[in-house]
Amino acid sequence: MARRGQVRHSTADQRLLANQDSGDFVHSDPWRVLRIQSEFVEGFGLLADLPRAVTVFGSARVPRDHQDYAVGRRLGGALADAGFAVITGGGPGAMEAVNRGAQEAGGLSVGLGIELPFEQRLNDWVDLGVSFRYFFVRKTMFVKYGEAFVCLPGGFGTLDELFEALTLVQTGKVTRFPVVLMGVDYWRGLLDWLRSTVAATGRIKETDLDLVSITDDVDEAVRLVVEGTAAPGGARPSLPPSEAGRVAT
Numbered sequence: 001m002a003r004r005g006q007v008r009h010s011t012a013d014q015r016l017l018a019n020q021d022s023g024d025f026v027h028s029d030p031w032r033v034l035r036i037q038s039e040f041v042e043g044f045g046l047l048a049d050l051p052r053a054v055t056v057f058g059s060a061r062v063p064r065d066h067q068d069y070a071v072g073r074r075l076g077g078a079l080a081d082a083g084f085a086v087i088t089g090g091g092p093g094a095m096e097a098v099n100r101g102a103q104e105a106g107g108l109s110v111g112l113g114i115e116l117p118f119e120q121r122l123n124d125w126v127d128l129g130v131s132f133r134y135f136f137v138r139k140t141m142f143v144k145y146g147e148a149f150v151c152l153p154g155g156f157g158t159l160d161e162l163f164e165a166l167t168l169v170q171t172g173k174v175t176r177f178p179v180v181l182m183g184v185d186y187w188r189g190l191l192d193w194l195r196s197t198v199a200a201t202g203r204i205k206e207t208d209l210d211l212v213s214i215t216d217d218v219d220e221a222v223r224l225v226v227e228g229t230a231a232p233g234g235a236r237p238s239l240p241p242s243e244a245g246r247v248a249t
Contacts, residue, residue, distance in 0.1 A: 039137045043112075046130050047145045051108065053085035054225055055142045057161045058094025058152030060120070071182060071218065072097030072152055073104075078222045079150075080107025087112060087146050089138075090122040090129050094152045099125035110145075112138050139164060147229045148178040150221055153186040169211050170204075178228030180221045181214040188214070 056075065062068045076086050076098035086102040088095035090111025099109040103125045111126035115133045122129040132138040142149075142161065149165045151158055162181075168174045181187040191214060199206045213224050 036134060036137060039132055039134060040140070043130060043132070043137060043141045046128065047110070047141060050110065050128075050145050051085050052083065052229070053087050053108075053110065053146050054079050054148045054150060055087040055146030055161075056095075056098045056150045056152065057089065057154055057158045058098070059154040059158065060089070060091040060093040060095060061155070062093035062097070062153075064097075068094055068153055068183070069097040073101035074218045075150065075152070075182065075221065076101025076103075076107070076109070077105035078218050079225070080105035082222050082226055084147075084225070085110055087142060089113065089157070090126050090131070091120050092123055094154065096123040096125060098152075099123055103127060112141050114138055143168065143174060147176075148180065148225045150180045150182060150225065151187075153183045166208075166211055170208055176229060178225050179212045180224050181212060182216070182218075182221055184214055184216050 056072070056079075058068065058072055062072075072094045078101075079086050079098075080102040085108035086098050087110040088098050090099070090113040095111070099111060100123075102109040109125055109127045111122045111129040113120065113122050113129065113131035114135060115131060122131065132141075139161065143165070149161065151162050162179070165174075165177065165179050169177050169179065181191075191209065191212070194204070195206070195209060198204050199209065215221050215224070
């Protein structure tokens with residue numbers, strides 16, 4: 001509805017067919033809605049036939065000679081051996097390591113990149129990749145096509161995805177969605193704070209901390225993923241049991 005000064009004295013068809021003096025209209029909010037829609041369509045179309053997959057996060061700033069890179073590479077390979085595709089942010093560092101490990105093990109390596117102010121391209125070990133303009137579209141793909149999250153040590157982006165996943169599980173938006181933290185020394189302080197401050201003051205329930213597991217061991221991380229994604233009452237794939245590095249939460 002439009003009244004008084006809001007009434008336009010031209011029709012929608014006239015405005016559609018009129019010559020544009022500039023390209024500024026493509027940066028308007030209505031046009032952005034179409035761009036957002038196109039990103040969802042592109043992502044859904046690309047990933048629709050993806051097999052069972054695990055989304056792995058970690059820092060883009062990890063050099064190739066760092067221990068976290070070696071762990072990420074082993075993790076990618078172990079997930080591939082367990083029958084999962086891996087999904088990462090497609091960038092360098094820990095993300096590259098996981099993609100590389102999965103590809104080297106013969107698994108499917110997926111990268112979902114993001115447009116950033118500084119240059120970043122999909123790493124060379126991505127088999128199937130797409131770059132997004134909008135973080136929230138990309139985050140939807142991470143959750144929709146991943147059956148679990150594994151977080152290697154990382155920064156704000158990794159923390160953002162971690163708490164996004166925990167919120168979705170806590171509120172029942174997704175079910176049977178394991179969240180595993182790799183790196184006991186790195187993550188222990190965060191979990192201690194959640195327990196001693198956030199849970200202790202009633203901001204979350206103590207049982208909410210059961211939504212996340214923490215380990216240093218790659219085999220243990222994969223076992224947690226396999227068991228956490230198994231259908232209720234169904235046969236669970238067997239992996240060699242490993243208790244090394246497991247920290248009760």
